[in-house]
Amino acid sequence: MSATVYKNSLLHSLDAEVIKRLSLEPVTFELEHQIEFPGESIRYLYFVEEGMASLTTTFENGAQVEVGMFGYESVIGVSALMGTKRSLNRVYTQIAGHGYSCPLEAARSEFRRGGAFQSLTLRYVQAQLVQAMQSAGCNVQHEVDQRLARWLLICADRAHSNTFKMSHEFLGHMLGASLPTVSMAAAALKRKGLITYTRGLITIPDVKLLEKKACECYHVIKDHLDNYTEFDSGIIW
Structure with a gap:
């Protein structure tokens, strides 16, 4: 299957051999579908093609605050590639859509190869950090x-x-x-x-x-999420 069929930014940037090793399966994200929950094991990575999900922090009184957002640029569960075994946050669908799931072991195996998949997932983590930091400052300043x-x-x-x-x-x-x-x-x-x-x-x-x-935070976040696949060299894998 040609990588050009994918809307997800990361999948779109990978070649056919890498895609094959990831063992992707189509998945539907219903409205308010729970993808991750605090304390639960992370078993799959998810690549959003259409729709949107939120990453939230939940407090003792039940209140939730969004600390991240996932759309077509995203890989959900990427922290598991860095050693996390159980989710620290709740992730659930805000806008229904669809995408692909990838078994965690297949993703880990590909990540350890040190090629395009590893590079792109690390760049995506950086984009997530920028989003979180900019949003934290925005909540105080604006x-x-x-x-x-x-x-x-x-x-x-x-x-x-x-x-x-x-x-x-x-x-x-x-x-x-x-x-x-x-x-x-x-x-x-x-x-x-x-x-x-x-x-x-x-x-x-x-x-x-x-x-x-x-506020100016919109364009800062948008630029990082839209362009993280090109950040280090200007060349898409």
Whole structure:
């Protein structure tokens, strides 16, 4: 199978022999499908083709805050290649889609070869770190409406869609903000015509206008997630 059929950034950059050794199997990601849960063994890596998932930290009181996001650029479970045996976080689907699973042992074997797969997964880990660090700084430095604009834009990019279903309560979890705060921020964006929403369905009418509202963190994160396969040499494997 030609690598050019893949939408996932990492799979798209691998040659046919590497793809064959990864023993990929198609998988469907239903809405709120749980991919990882804290304390559970990591048995597979997952490559998203369409849809989006969130990586969250869960606190004793049950509250969740998003610390990472997975879309077409992602490999979920990559920490297992660095020695992690059990998941530290919850990973679940926000926007339904599909992709591929890869048995952990097949991924480890390919990673140990030290070729393109190892290089690309390490570059992806770096992109994840940039995303996490930028988001942490953003949560302190920028206003909620800017952060909401940034999050919605990244969400749209990862999902390849400017329309998606998302409740205000869920947005609060993702931004680490209260429901009233998120509702006020969403209402402010709506009044300015930057988003529309009804019954949880959010639409971005004009991406460029929403980009002007978002903080600079959007472009920093977007650049790293979109281009990590080219970072070290400018040449895609």
